[in-house]
Amino acid sequence: MSLTTALKAQEKQSDLKNKRASYLSKQMSISLTSAYRLVEISDKYVESSNRIYHDSSLTSDQKVKRLQFLQQERNNQIEAISATEGKLDSKDKLAPLFGLPAKK
Numbered sequence: 001m002s003l004t005t006a007l008k009a010q011e012k013q014s015d016l017k018n019k020r021a022s023y024l025s026k027q028m029s030i031s032l033t034s035a036y037r038l039v040e041i042s043d044k045y046v047e048s049s050n051r052i053y054h055d056s057s058l059t060s061d062q063k064v065k066r067l068q069f070l071q072q073e074r075n076n077q078i079e080a081i082s083a084t085e086g087k088l089d090s091k092d093k094l095a096p097l098f099g100l101p102a103k104k
Helices: 003-028 032-053 060-085
Strands: none
Touching (some): 032 060
16 A cells, blocks of 8 residues: 555545534534544444454453443443533433443
């Protein structure tokens, strides 16, 4: 892969992240900064969970424990953003975006 191709791919990825954050900000009436943080949390979670899932050196039990820890860490970060924004009903509005169960 040439340097130009790599730079174009990186630019495209950054543009996509900005579009996702902008959309999320508008849909949820939250600040663009918080929306960008949510996109970063989501991306990090997906990347980390894929890494754990495909790690052949871990047993199934180890994978489950690490994935549970990762999920709790993600939920805590989402809760922190929810508290900062104040406009969000805890994580209820975020639930569908992150595959979280909605509160009943």
